[in-house]
Amino acid sequence: MSQSRDEAVDLLEEIKRGSITAFEQFYERYVSLVFQIAMRVVEDRMEAEDICHDVFLEVYRKADQFDPARGSVEAWLAVKTRTRSLDRLRKRKNRVLEENAGSEREWQTEPFETEEKAIARLNREALQRAIQNIPSPQREAVYRVYFQSRTHQEVAERMGRPLGTVKSLIRYGLQNVRKQLCQMGWLEQSGGAKKGE
Structure with missing residues (x-):
């Protein structure tokens, strides 16, 4: 390897x-x-x-x-x-x-919506709800990187913020999203998918 x-x-x-x-x-x-x-x-x-x-x-x-x-x-x-x-x-x-x-x-x-497609749709809806509940700067940074496939540098330029600040916004944003998903029951506290899914 x-x-x-x-x-x-x-x-x-x-x-x-x-x-x-x-x-x-x-x-x-x-x-x-x-x-x-x-x-x-x-x-x-x-x-x-x-x-x-x-x-x-x-x-x-x-x-x-x-x-x-x-x-x-x-x-x-x-x-x-x-x-x-x-x-x-x-x-x-x-x-x-x-x-x-x-x-x-x-x-x-x-x-007809298959079980797999239904789960994928629900996953996406849960993620979108979680992202809506995090602070605005974090939400913008996370959205641009993970929904628009932008690089960290591109997001920094678009937001007019230093690269290090944007990386921190993304890191804290993802942590907050994970907390939201845990509270909503979509993730276990350890960060993995819920058992049985």
Whole structure:
């Protein structure tokens, strides 16, 4: 196992224990990879940003799903990203079919929400509620990095704040989001996903 791969696996171990710093480092290391894969599939920046958000939220909540024996971290992320991207394309195709179908056939093209999609939607809604409850500067910094796939430097320039301040805002923001998710019952106090999910 290479040093780089060792470091990535170590970061995932720390994320499992609830480390915000490890999550930030993991995100910075892999956000470009995830975004590029998503863009190649969906060819839409906003959708690719949404996919990035979903993938990293899943990493944060379910880092224990990674199995080093089955491949690299990059391959694991690539599979997750491609799967979510293809799901987006299928949803887009279904939407077009629904729009083009006659009203009498609408019931045939309306997709039922699978359990996995329902959980993903609820996860996203819970995260959005948690983010709304943190201080405004933290919320802006977290949103720009994790929802708009901006680098820390880009966020610092946009907010007109020093890079170190923005990094602190993101760190404290993520800690506050984690506290909110724990209070809402979406995370255990240790930082992992609730058992049974």
